[in-house]
Amino acid sequence: MMSPTPAGPRGRRRRYVHRPRPAIVVALLLVVVVLAAGLAAPVSGQRRWVVAFANVTEEPGVTLEGTGFTGPEIRESFTLAARPYPMDLVFYDNHRDDTRAVANAEDAIARKVDLYVQYHRGPDANAAVGEKLKAARIPVLAVNYPVPGAPLYTIDNVAAGRVAGEALAAFATRTWPGQPMVAVVIGRVSAAADRVPERVRGATEALRDRLPAARVTALDTQGNPAQVAPLLGAFLSAHPSRKVLIAATDDSTTLAAKAAVESAGRVRDAAIVGHGVDRTIHGGMNDKKEIDPTNRNSIVIGSVAFYLDRLGYEVLPLAVRMLRGEPVPSRIVTAHKLITAANVFIEYPPYDMN
Amino acid sequence: MMARRALVTAAVVLTILSLASTALAQTDCTKLVPPSPWGPNDQTGATNRVTPAVTKAAAAEIQTGKITTMSYPLTDGVPLFGTRFTKTILTAVSLAPGASFGENELTYMEDTWLSQSHVGTHLDGMGHIGRKDCYYNQTPMGKFINQNNMTKLGLEHLKSFATRGVFIDAVRVFQQGGKFKGNSACKKPCLDKGTVITSADIQAGLRMYNVTLREGDIVIIHTGWGDLFEQFPAQNAVYNSGAPGIGKDAANWLVSQKVVAVGTDTWVVEVIPGENPKEAFIVHNILLTDNGIHILENVRTDLMAAEAASSRRATFFFNMTVPKAVGLTGNFVAIDAIQ
16 A cells, blocks of 8 residues: 655655555455465466376277276266366276276376376275375275275166166057066176166166066176077067067167067067167267167167266366365266157267268 | 138138247247347348458558468368268360361360358358257248248358458467377377367467457467368368367357457367367357357468468458358358468
């Protein structure tokens, strides 16, 4: 604050003299301190966070969580989702290996990252990673598999299965009221490591709740889509006069099931809902897509979205909240949604024009 | 008499019902699209800003007379968006023996050009992009289309583009900012697809050449991605797989600067994949639908980047004409930068 000095008795020109007052000096110092702290915070753009993401695997061709999504797709989603934030990403590949997972965390500690996102199945390794990072005072965010003491973002297989079962039941009630029907859940139904049995349970429970008269059968392809045709073909032959509701555990099984139904000449008797919504089923602008606004009469009603290709967009906002010291829930689940010909372009607007 | 009265009544009821159903089917465009600042009848959009004063001021940019092309060759095989196509067929029948005319043996040739309008270096008009059936200036486009064209917002309503062009070298901005990430398919430096160009980047590009935007300018941004276009057809798939480009923040800032058009050396101007995976080509909505600001795609920028770097001048007279193509949503254009 500047204050004018009164004119002297001889009419000398006014001189402006700096007369600091203690309270004002303290206030100014506080302002400087606050501003400096603000500038140092990452939100100001002056300091960038370093966030590590340890992916479960980036091995080409390996699909994750019983869906068609791959590790590189998940990594790419983190790269894209990080763009608005003052954030640099460090990527690790856990290679589905406990030793590697722990070594990756140790490397991140040495790098002094600000936050660690851990996507790994092994509970022992996750516990060790959690302990090491806690000792280093680096917050952890777990993806799909818990790390003790860390918030968990995860897909919800039971909920996804319920969405599929309810969609099939709603279709059957609307389209085939009073007609005899059976239901089948087909795919890698026993793949416990990928928690597919939870998906099967959700679908089965929803079908039984909504259609108590319909018997639900599980057919295990053990991950081999070539097994869909013989298994489903036999099932269709055994139920020649019934409508058949098919919950496929993933999109490749969905497409194989559709082919099997067509081969059996039972298109009028079947409806299919899949899980995942990977690119094999929604594709790009010019791909031939099963779920497409111009293909509304398909017996594939839709597929339940797992959004693993958008995992980064779900996880990084949580990471930012943690970095800002804001609370996050201990468990956050994917909002699974049925993707159909009516909403696929809303949920997955095509942008790659090849 | 009774029958006549019944017929009239039925006709009235049917008319009311049909009007009601039509009304229900239409979107209330006042809720989806802002009104034009140039009034409810405006079909011209941002070229309203190209006033005689703006053109006269832009003419001052012509100092040496040097012309730098900003168009790519329009030929079969260049990258095309989606299912678009272009095909030329030459008619040369008069070259056949005995087919020439008169004692002077005149011959002639001409072309049939089968092409969609949004190919090559091209302009997006206001009828190109909307929200639902609502287009620029709250136009309920469903009422204004027929089998052949639009009856509103066609290119014939545009004014001149004779204004100042301002060049932003985003490649250099990112290089100097230490955040350049390229793509190995480019032979010359290019920003990788998915790279978001922000308003801060554009302003850094303006500072690089000591330029301040004026109302009525056209902004051209060099991303380097056009290098893949030049390699056609070898890199068409890469070119179309995404693009570096402006994000929403940059688009809104350019709107606030009251520009006439924004162009880049990509097929889309905006960043792809977009910032929000659930939004589709949102910058197109911001510029075209909401503000009548034109988009110029597949602009050749590498020559101007070199010229600006050597001459230290990033402004020029923007020379581009758009045909008065009635009811069209866009068209290919040729652009020259005159300095």
